[in-house]
Amino acid sequence: MKNLFQTLIFGILIFVLNACSSTNSVSNANITKLLKDGEFTFMAQRANPTSSDVVNVLNSFPNSSSSQVLNLDYGYSLKITKDELVAELPYFGRMFSSNYDNTKNSYRFTSKDFNISESSGKKGSTIYTINAKDQQNIRRMILEVFANGKAYLSIDSSDRQPISYDGYIKENSK
Structure with a gap:
């Protein structure tokens, strides 16, 4: 009877954990189509700042965890089309030349002059190296997209410390 109860609890736990796992709304066939077309939107879910100052501030809050990952609200994205690159991403870290205009302290820009080079990475991923000339x-x-739709974006700037984002790709909204 005790083993039956433990098996039942274990089965319910597996069911609940499977139901709570995040799923990607884009099918694998649609992901390969998006990657082939080269037009998609990267949706950021988490930011990974590299600055130890940011991590120290986050750890000073009561009841905080010691992780370096910041969960983001919905809407932070990098939209890639053939003739336009639109970034709307927050920035957490040290800036070496800050601006009094707070809207320019994050990654919010539209680029019409950019290069994208594509290469294949490990385990079937696709790596896009993006250079915005303007x-x-x-x-x-550097955007690495995996076969299941999950993606990892790393941004290297000349006036601030690097930052990376975890998220997924989706089809561009019309």
């Missing part, structure tokens, strides 16, 4: 502070952005 943005003076951004050196490069």
Whole structure:
């Protein structure tokens, strides 16, 4: 009887954990189509700042965890089309030349002059190296997209510490 109860509890736990797992709304066939077309939107879910100052501030809050990951609200994205690159991403970290205009302290820009080079990565991923020529502070952005739709974006700037984002890709909204 005790083993039956433990098996039942274990089965319910597996069912609940499986139901709570995050799923991607884009099918694998649609992901390969998006990657082939080269037009998609990266939706950021988490920010990973590299600055130890940010981590120290986050750890000073009561009841905080010691993780370096910041969960983001819905809407932070990097939209890639054939003729336009639109970034709306927050920034957490040290800036070496800050601006009094707070809207310019994050990654919010539209680029019409950019290069994208595509290469294949490990375990079937696709790596996009993006160079925005009309943005003076951004050196490069590296976007790695996996076969299940999950993606990892790293931004390297000349005026601030690097930052990376975890998220997924989706089809561009019409």
